Amino acid sequence: MHRRHLLVASASAAVLSATSPSYGQPVPVRAARSFVLVHGSWHGAWCWDRTAQQLRMRGHRVYAVTQTGLGDRQHLLGAANHIDVYVNDIVNLIEAEELDDVVLVGHSFGGIPVTGAAARLSGRISSLVYLDAGVPRSGESALSPLSPEEQALRRKAVVPLAGVDVLMPPSEIPRFWGLNASDSEWVKRRLTPHPFATYATPLRFDDAAWERLPRTYVQCTAPWHPALGAMQARLREDRKWRWIEFAAGHDGMVTHPQELAEILAS
DSSP, X not given: OOSOEEEEOTTOTTTSOTTOOOTTSOOOOSOOOEEEEEOOTTOOGGGGHHHHHHHHHTTOEEEEEOOTTSGGGGGGGGGOOSHHHHHHHHHHHHHHTXXXXXXXXXXXXXXXXXXXXXXXXXXXXXXXXXXXXXXXXTTOOTTTTSOHHHHHHHHHTOEEETTXXXXXXXXXXXXXXXXXXXXXXXXXXXXXXXXXXXXXXXXXXXXXXXXXXXXEEEEEOTTOOGGGHHHHHHHHTOTTEEEEEESSOTTHHHHOHHHHHHHHHO
């Protein structure tokens, strides 16, 4: 029991206090923080809307990044030719907004550029949170944290679009995303093709700067993401991580915004 594990159900008292108000009402503020939220494959800043609202009601400052070539920036698809472009998106936002004491959150694929940005701006980052996300080693690509089977599937799925190799959004929302019918339709409408270069190019960063940062891994468990199991098992053995099990699917920021906001605020 040397590891600090916090087991969280969707309405667990370990995360939600008995005095937490219902959705849409203001809540007591612990201490105002700056949150920078980074989405995963095919998504955009829009996927954080519900969770961002919950954090703002708690008095926090919230900035959600849309990565180049995705979401409302899909017209820049060809510019996303290296994972460093996504690192720069995050770094530039933090610097432009003159943020310090940042809680930097990466979901899924977003764990890759978040890692690079945190290492580059380690003096401005107070905490790193990986929400069911990939965690690369320096020199690895965004494919590396995935299972070998999933890596092969992603490479096979690459198609050209307007001269850019992309991964098209899934034709059917995967079950492990944990979305109900209404949310599934909402998410599916907004997904956009993902530039494959950001998957295939290696991320190089200052390991020592990243290692110094406090890190939390929030593992979505209802249901599990099948392609992240081996990586998550390896990380869970590392006592430098705070580990939280979150009883939500992979898109927990959509389905459980109040519960996730409580976790992030903690």
